[in-house]
Amino acid sequence: MATFTSSALAAPRILFEVSFKEPQAHYAEIKMEISGLRKDYIDIKMPVWTPGSYLVREYSRHVESLEACDEAGERMPVKKISKNTWRITAGKKDQVIVNYRIYGFEVSVRTNFIDDAHAFLSPAATFMYVDGLLDHPAEVTIVPYRTWSKISTGLEPVAGKPNTFHAPDFDILFDSPIEVGNQDIFTFEAAGVHHEIAMVGGGNYDKERLKSDCAAIVEEATRIFGVNPNKRYVFIVHNYQSGGGGLEHLNSTVLGASRNGYQNERSYVGFLGLVAHEYFHLWHVKRLRPIELGPFDYDAENYTTALWIMEGFTAYYDNLILRRCGFLSENAYLQALAGDVNTVENRAGNRIQPVALASFDAWIKYYRPDENSANTSVSYYNKGALLAMMLDLKILAATQGQKRLDDVLKAAYEEFYVKKQRGFEEHELQALIEDIAGVSVADIFRAAHTVEPLDYNQYLNAVGYELVDHNRGHELPDFGVSTSVSDGRIVVTGVNRGSGAWDGGINVKDELIAINGERLDNGGRELNRILQTAAVGDKLDVLVARDGKLRELSITLNRDTKGAFSIIPLQHATAEQESLGRIWLSR
Known part of the structure; x- marks a missing residue:
């Protein structure tokens, strides 16, 4: 030291x-x-x-x-x-x-x-x-x-x-x-770096397992970039009854976790995903960064449109690292990736806000969500991860499996952080990718700045997989509200853009009292029964209480446009497609 x-x-x-x-x-x-x-x-x-x-x-x-x-x-x-x-x-x-x-x-x-x-x-x-x-x-x-x-x-x-x-x-x-x-401190060595874990608040963690699993993550992340820039690294972990979140730093990170979640396999793997995410930032954000993010102005906002690259690529790699380390099966990894698709495609704001603008507007929107945020904004984490996947698969296909996004990040780290000692501009990163892949990626970078639908299968099919929508072909009605129960009352907490409730004028904070003359129970059973037997085009008479006054609204059920997505092996895939798929998901 x-x-x-x-x-x-x-x-x-x-x-x-x-x-x-x-x-x-x-x-x-x-x-x-x-x-x-x-x-x-x-x-x-x-x-x-x-x-x-x-x-x-x-x-x-x-x-x-x-x-x-x-x-x-x-x-x-x-x-x-x-x-x-x-x-x-x-x-x-x-x-x-x-x-x-x-x-x-x-x-x-x-x-x-x-x-x-x-x-x-x-x-x-x-x-x-x-x-x-x-x-x-x-x-x-x-x-x-x-x-x-x-x-x-x-x-x-x-x-x-x-x-x-x-x-x-x-x-x-x-x-x-x-x-x-009085935190519990223990250490491990990985990638030639001394690591310290400081556990705050107790918990049912297994020190030896944590050290071994974190070391595997460190080794894989270091392998991607080819070098680890630190001699010492500190994990500060705050354990709560229920907790989460993380923030990256130059040679440390702060993580939030549930103190009794370490013995639950799903919760534990989720924590490892957080470790992988924040550790990946050691290179990607803290050193390889957009030119706008450093040196910093601590008096005001520091705007960039590139958080879809910085946070999105990191969100892609956190689960991919877990897959490579053996913490996620192939099926579990594909489920996680499909989860991002469901999150993005079923959010109305995805058709309103380009993900690059979501980055620029993070200062006023991302950390200040309200009841209408899902209708107006998209996450640069989830959508950025999907764009990173598309880049990875396109590079794999264009180079017959010889190159992938790993190679781009390693080259970008060397070019901008080591050699030029500055951040990159978006067009510079795009040019570097195209030089490595030998193919244009303008389609993917353009997608970050528009709200045009993403053609996932254009990229997934090339490596022997496909995205399927299990709701496709089904005519499902969409009432379009989310609710919570407060003091025995069913209260509307969100209204989905384009739904029957949206068009019919139901408001957030309305209390749902009855539908078609049937009193609603706060367990949601009657509401579920009505919706399960309804069809697209049906009209519902909805009695609500708004600011102490009763109102009756006529709601026409629109078709539910939300999908139920999963990623599965492509039927009749060629040998080349299957080979690229094995490279993509290899451990």
Whole structure:
């Protein structure tokens, strides 16, 4: 493990100390020492978002009691000049000491959470930076609460300074989450890299199995890119009664999991999929990236249309890696892939929003879903994964199985991250793919920017598989609502675009009371009976309560356009098709 000495830090110096006087109230105390600037005033700023989570989260809303003084303790005037900027009148003094508190009580992989058991620090939500000095190094000293004994972070320790860590610049600091508490820590070696797993919150996990299975994922991901850029990597896993989610970092990740889900095979494989997804980001996003995603502007949105490539390709590879490692059977893998098709094709927003625009609008839509989101938007994860599949299969077919998407990503990593040391533009990646495949992929890149239907079988058939819709040929009626039961009432939570309910005027928050004069039970039995015996074109008299008033609506049942998709072997496939299919799904 590399270490640093404080003498290696060039002036000006920026030092932080984090302590916990009232963790039970969800507070941390931050001391920031700035020396060597000698300016009339210094502006310090709190990031408004964190890389990898594309939403302005306004971290400064959790800052309070910010004060500044010199080395002798003499107070300096502080004025807040914007939502995330404080101006300190420093009078050209050599040292400025800033003290502030942060509140953290939000369970997620991207926000601070502090209680009497542990503290998870999302650095962008914790540490301020001096305006104009993002490229300067920083030192962070953690003073654990009296009952805590462990610190887990990807930051490198400073030699001779207990609980003190070095960040070469603030981009790296903001990309290095910190867990402080009594987490269960165990390690394994894979791909020449030392890996640490920090388990927070307990759980029924099997350490030896986890180490072995995570190592297999690490080895396969490293094989794809040909090199592992780290010497050390940290998994911070927060185990909850029910949890999920992950966020990638340069040499670490933060994962959410269900503490008692490790002994359930389906839940456990789902967790391994999360591990594979976030570890794949080590290359794909954190190093190989769109040109817009770095260097970052921490004051505002950083727009890109390429999240269908970054998150979508990663979502394709997470399950593919599980297949290659033997954690998914061929049938289970194809079911997972068909699940993406069902998710995309049965979402009305897929015909409204191009997936590239979904990427661009992530800042205002993806993290702020509402009752109409399914009708207006599509996920760049699911649809991006399907576009990645199409690229993979097209490359396989064009090169007779000699090349595939793996080869593209490895070449792109070398070309843009290693050689050019910059992000790529979308047209550059397309050109690289076409150079490797020897065939145009303009159809797939064009599909990312339109809402035209995807011809999956054009690509699947080439490798001996086909997508089938088990609803095709059936005339099924579509009432078109989703509901929940609240206080014994059946309440509408969503209305599907183009359905009978949509055309007939049923609203979200309507209480469904009766249909055709029959009172509905809150178990849904009567509603199911009515719909199971109805036909396309039937009219239903629906009694609803809306804002305390009764209304009767006439609903005509439209044809249900949703599919029930699966991927199966192609009948009468040629030997060449079967050979390509074996390459595609080989372990």
